[in-house]
Amino acid sequence: MAFTNVCLWTLLAFMLTWTVFYVTNRGKKATQLADAVVEEREDGATDVIIVGAGVGGSALAYALAKDGRRVHVIERDLREPERIMGEFMQPGGRLMLSKLGLEDCLEGIDAQKATGMTVYKDGKEAVASFPVDNNNFPFDPSARSFHNGRFVQRLRQKASSLPNVRLEEGTVKSLIEEKGVIKGVTYKNSAGEETTALAPLTVVCDGCYSNLRRSLNDNNAEVLSYQVGFISKNCQLEEPEKLKLIMSKPSFTMLYQISSTDVRCVFEVLPNNIPSISNGEMATFVKNTIAPQVPLKLRKIFLKGIDEGEHIKAMPTKKMTATLSEKKGVILLGDAFNMRHPAIASGMMVLLSDILILRRLLQPLSNLGNAQKISQVIKSFYDIRKPMSATVNTLGNAFSQVLVASTDEAKEAMRQGCYDYLSSGGFRTSGMMALLGGMNPRPISLIYHLCAITLSSIGHLLSPFPSPLRIWHSLRLFGLAMKMLVPHLKAEGVSQMLFPVNAAAYSKSYMAATAL
Ligand SMILES: Cc1cc2nc3c(=O)[nH]c(=O)nc-3n(C[C@H](O)[C@H](O)[C@H](O)COP(=O)(O)OP(=O)(O)OC[C@H]3O[C@@H](n4cnc5c(N)ncnc54)[C@H](O)[C@@H]3O)c2cc1C
CATH class of the missing domain: 3.30.9.10 (D-Amino Acid Oxidase, subunit A, domain 2)
Known part of the structure; x- marks a missing residue:
């Protein structure tokens, strides 16, 4: 008893010492930061250069201009894009759009309402709908599908309708860098002239074929x-x-x-x-x-x-995990920053969530020329986005692997298990649909449902009685599920993903009914 007491008191003392040390150190760091001599740049009329006016660049331009920033967007091709990507906006993405004041960009483009999906497998079919009674989701639980090009054009029009947005056609060739700080871009304008644009902050949002990413980090898709x-x-x-x-x-x-x-x-x-x-x-x-x-x-x-x-x-x-750049004065965003398999059609939702977070973090900064503060913003952004991005990235990558047909019995059992789970109705279906729709961006819920699918697939595989072969396949299925999940969890950061406080904070700040 005495020994247990000693251990407990030692542990308590250790924790107290550590807490005091941590708080003091944090305070010191904050003071150092405030006192640091930071480079305040006066680069003329532009606060932010955005490379690319796709979904992300246009939405960001609108959000930042609404906050009074002078934005120069450079887009390679201002004609309506014709692509087979970004045609389905999940309910969670629509919530983000509305928070950015961009919900009307889904109007006037003949967008169609989607309330869920019908899943077909081996002659059977089942309906899975977005849950209508989800108390955590303060928005209409339906998606919209549309021609991506029409949506992008509406976003571009909306952004360029603001007087402090300059949307210009031109191809950015490179980033201008001085001593590790990005000062702007060189680009070819519509007249074919090579020219430059300077600003304290450059946002690279040039999509999944990004050329500029290479000069910022060594991330490979x-x-x-x-x-x-x-x-x-x-x-x-x-x-x-x-x-x-x-x-x-x-x-x-x-x-x-x-x-x-x-x-x-x-x-x-x-x-x-x-x-x-x-x-x-x-x-x-x-x-x-x-x-x-x-x-x-x-x-x-x-x-x-x-x-x-x-x-x-x-x-x-x-697929490409998000990686921070060492360079200052620059932010990577959208597909140039982070990609996941599009089986769950959620790239735009993650991107819009990222824009909301960035906008909020940048709002208190009167001057974007403080490269050190911008670096702090980027680090916070990287952590705050985790609940949404890690949930969607892991789900997209795992779901796509499950959907691939196989002659391997264990893999096929997992695929069947996924169909059974989605078609079972009730809590399982609504839970999965809330995750797919971005209505519940909680990594812990994702892990719960992925484990439940695995266990019910194993149950199915073992029935009606567990023969040695069935037990062997079940063990392999379990191994496969772990192989599917663990690398994704590792890539996203286990602690950041599983720390429930992060998800709660995200939901409170970005999923609440109130406008930003
Ligand atoms: C097959 C597929 C299907 C998908 N379906 C969906 C879906 O249904 N729902 C969903 O939410 N997500 C979906 N996604 C993901 C989604 O489309 C992307 O996450 C989203 O479009 C990324 O937006 P972005 O602004 O980063 O890039 P983009 O929208 O691609 O915009 C990049 C822009 O940069 C411009 N640009 C490029 N280089 C330069 C340069 N050097 N100078 C100037 N401009 C430049 C391009 O012209 C383009 O306009 C899908 C992805 C794929 C691959």
């Missing part, structure tokens, strides 16, 4: 697969409010309404086996391999686009 898509025009899906997810082979196929008359058809192919689009092999692959797996009631619409010779496009799907 990993190509996971390709998404191949085309549009079937002048048609409407049965129950158009539900995205159709088909668990096909080699991986998933999706159909969703992107306007009142256009249906996006998209499927995934693995990197080592991509039929050529230009010589017609892809169209044949669609007809002979993918179409027969599309349920009969959807097949006519699926084939319509191919039969009418609609353009087929392929996009690499990539």
